[in-house]
Amino acid sequence: MTLNDQQNEFLYTKLESFGYSPNEIAIVKACLTGELIDFESDETELQVASQLVNIADYNLFGSSFYYEKMALYDLDEQKCQILGIKPFVQVSDQIISDLLAAQLDFQKDGYQLFVKEGYRSKLTYAYVYIRKALKSSRAEADRIYNPLNRPHSSGMAVDLVLFHNGKQVKMRDAAAGDDGLFYGYYDHLSTFSLFQEYLIAVMRNHKFNLASKGEYFHFNHRHLGAEPYVAFPIRFLAELRAIGFLDEPIILG
Ligand SMILES: [Zn+2]
Secondary structure, three states: OOOOOHHHHHHHHHHHHOOOOHHHHHHHHHHHHOOOOOOOOOHHHHHHHOOEEEHHHHOOEEOOHHHHOOHHHOOOHHHHHHHOOOOOOEEEOOOHHHHHHHHHHHHHOOOEEEEEEOOOOHHHHHHHHHHHHHHOOHHHHHHHOOOOOOHHHHOOEEEEEEEEOOEEEOOOOHHHHHHHHEOOOOOOOOHHHHHHHHHHHHHHOOOEEEOOOOEOOEEEEOOOOOOOOOOOOOOOHHHHHHHOHHHOOOEOO
């Protein structure tokens, strides 16, 4: 990555328009260039962090996305610490009871809810956004990240997958690339679509909605009123169950 040309500088300036302070921009830039120095912690980040809980303490399953994929995102332990990336999944204590209720519904059908990501710090949002923009394009970064509203930074947004008999249920294929991240990409009757709808339908019953980007796995709790919810035509659970697809999931690995 070359970070010195005018276009790259423009990206860092763009962070200002997303509400980042000069200190925060310097931190993100340092993590991307590897020129790490000592920084002060941000006050507002610390305040949000005080409401976060470890989902494992509530018998919810999950793994910390960027911590697990550290190498893929050019991160190491030190950068994770600076950006606020923990080895476990954290969410706001205000959404725990609804997550647990959803988990119970999935378990009744023989499935296990698994949280791929919960809380994501403001700094991590900036880091992954700029990194994606530098590695591919700004359009690609804008498509999958939301560094302006930052729903995960509230601790009230989650990225979810389902497990069946200990293995992850496949809801998209690698060949689709980023296109496969969005609900509506696959044919309405494909098994991928049906499982995406099942996930969405159960979560909707527990106050979680898809967000404006329409990623099938990303849910904002209704406490988070900042973003408009997308009203997708999702079938009712009874109708989905009647199709019988739950008995034969496509499994990863
Ligand atoms: Zn998400």
